[in-house]
Amino acid sequence: MAIENIPEIYFKDVKGPKEIFVYDFKMTSDVVKSKVNLSMNMFSFLQVGKKQVHFANTSMAVNSQQSLLLKKGNWLWTELLDTEAIYYCKLFFFSEKKLTEFLAKYTNNVKPLKEEIPYFVIENDLYLASFIDSLSTNTYTNHSYSDALLFLKFEEIMLYLLNKYGNDFEYYLQSLISKEVSPFKNVVESNTYSNLKLEEIAFLCNMSLSTFKRNFTAEYNEAPGKWLQDKRLQKAKEILQYGELKASDIYLDMGYNNLSNFSIAFKNKFGFSPSDLSAFK
Incomplete structure (x- = not known):
């Protein structure tokens, strides 16, 4: 099975590397243990269907009641249709550079978790539902201020989750910029x-x-x-x-x-x- 380089395969007519990127992903058939090389950290906001991700040391399954923040790396993805005939999620990517800038601006530079965890599970709520609805590929590609808008959306979700989960989320964000590799x-x-x-x-x-x-x-x-x-x-x-x-x-x-x-x-x-x-x- 070929390796999918994400988010690069979603770039269309994009000049230069993207620091923040949103993509509406849809499919109409199940995909089991697809090989994915994720080159940017990514929010996966699942709308319809079921998702399971195999990491180096563990695996995690979610449905549309939860969202995932995934660390960049090599993962195996299983994406399954539910009762609907379609699988749909919104993917929100951000670079390590933008994460570092955000942490320097808003946090206290706490030490990352000693044990690296490749994902953070987010319980969806009304605020997150509204935020997810505001994300759209078309809105942030056909707008003269697309990059500026996306950065504001990035800061918005990060600040909301810092407020919702406190130190646990801050520790996790710090771990995303760690250079250690799993033995x-x-x-x-x-x-x-x-x-x-x-x-x-x-x-x-x-x-x-x-x-x-x-x-x-x-x-x-x-x-x-x-x-x-x-x-x-x-x-x-x-x-x-x-x-x-x-x-x-x-x-x-x-x-x-x-x-x-x-x-x-x-x-x-x-x-x-x-x-x-x-x-x-």
Whole structure:
């Protein structure tokens, strides 16, 4: 699957880099785990549909009752239609330069969070609904004062959220300009028991699959495919031993596309099938 460079793919007849940018995004079919290179921090104001984002160390799902502020980086996006036949969200991008200017103007330069978190969940309210309604691609591209208007909108939403969430939001904003990168092992081990494939974990590490495999073998002294399979099968065995779930309930979560492949791999490792495990209890 090709990597989407966002927001660059939305630029049309734009001269030079944009510091602040708004885009109305619509689609009529589901997109699952699309690879995204996000080069600017971004508000995602979901209007219709459901959204899930896989980060290096975690994942987050929201609906139209919440909005997300996302840190720039490599993410996997899943965007799903809801009861409507369309998915619609408003995306509001801002550069690190504009963020730094805003923080210098309005905040006390507090220390960022020790633990980097790639997202901030915003609970929608009446004020935010009004703000989101005021954002429109056409308004801010066909106006002689577009850039000035956008900067005012940027300051407006930032000041409102600072007032709404206080120090928590200020700490998060400071963390957005941190230059630290998540350690390789943290990314791998945060996704050990996910259903992500090797190439998807490699993407979250910002590496090609071949580079990821070399780094993995150097770090763990074992090929990543076997290491992940062993870890996930051991976890599956522990889950099945509790007796509350069956193999058909968990094989997708363990990274297998079908129950048959999971059962074969399980039996090859342990010498008995998942169904046999319940008979041993």
